[in-house]
Amino acid sequence: MMPGWRDHVRVSSENLLEGPHDDGHSWRKYGQKDILGAKYPRSYYRCTYRNTQNCWATKQVQRSDEDPTIFEVTYRGTHKCGNGNQPASTEKQEHKSNKLYLNNNNYQPLQSQDFLLDFRAGLWANTEGLDSKETAPSFPSTSSGCLKSENHSISPSGVLDYSNIFGSFSSLFMSPGTPELSYFSVSQMNNFGDVLNTQHSESDLTELVSANTSATNSPIMDLDFSLDHVELDPNFPFDTPEIFS
DNA sequence: GCAATTTGACCCCG
DNA sequence: CGGGGTCAAATTGC
Numbered sequence A: 001m002m003p004g005w006r007d008h009v010r011v012s013s014e015n016l017l018e019g020p021h022d023d024g025h026s027w028r029k030y031g032q033k034d035i036l037g038a039k040y041p042r043s044y045y046r047c048t049y050r051n052t053q054n055c056w057a058t059k060q061v062q063r064s065d066e067d068p069t070i071f072e073v074t075y076r077g078t079h080k081c082g083n084g085n086q087p088a089s090t091e092k093q094e095h096k097s098n099k100l101y102l103n104n105n106n107y108q109p110l111q112s113q114d115f116l117l118d119f120r121a122g123l124w125a126n127t128e129g130l131d132s133k134e135t136a137p138s139f140p141s142t143s144s145g146c147l148k149s150e151n152h153s154i155s156p157s158g159v160l161d162y163s164n165i166f167g168s169f170s171s172l173f174m175s176p177g178t179p180e181l182s183y184f185s186v187s188q189m190n191n192f193g194d195v196l197n198t199q200h201s202e203s204d205l206t207e208l209v210s211a212n213t214s215a216t217n218s219p220i221m222d223l224d225f226s227l228d229h230v231e232l233d234p235n236f237p238f239d240t241p242e243i244f245s
Numbered sequence B: 001g002c003a004a005t006t007t008g009a010c011c012c013c014g
Numbered sequence C: 001c002g003g004g005g006t007c008a009a010a011t012t013g014c
Helices: A131-135 A161-174 A202-208 A225-229
Strands: A005-012 A027-033 A042-047 A058-063 A070-076 A187-191
């Protein structure tokens, strides 16, 4: 009845702006709970038009224990509302589909851990709940390329390069000429227990992987890695059964 | 004044 | 019984 897929997205935006991670939908916060074992409370969001559009998508945001810079966003449910939000495509023409949320409220420079991996390395998706994480192959140049995380190795559990690639891919795809960049990786898992064979159309991912915009003067450039090395076929990497089960 | 957030209570599941 | 998730009333911001 209720299609539900669970996506784990880790967004690390830091130093410059943090807070409003716009994923392309309006969310209304409906709760906040302290999670056992987590230092920070988890926030629960729901689509603003849940009742209006039957958009029962929910999202929960929780930041990492030690890295407040990393926001762990979990989406669940499917978005059905393509309305006056910002998916910005089929609506009217907008000069720019990017919306900048700049918080200059609290701008505190981080210097400890994440330094380089603010944007480029940014996000990792790990499949939790499934053992497939270990099976994740190594990635050519995404993180290891320009990343010089010394003791801070990203993705302790494992990296889903596919997701990564995809993230960047969508990013590129969606906003080819956008100076600002940010992206996230998405890891797809099975549903709540109904359909394991999840087929993702690009629209789904489009919804999912809406580009976050971040205008900054920081040196951003690292999207080059993706497509070149990406040899994933257009069909989709998600076909890989190993990942899911 | 309205709408979105806040915060505690309630509920559901393991 | 506890943890996690949602609801609902109150509060705050716009």
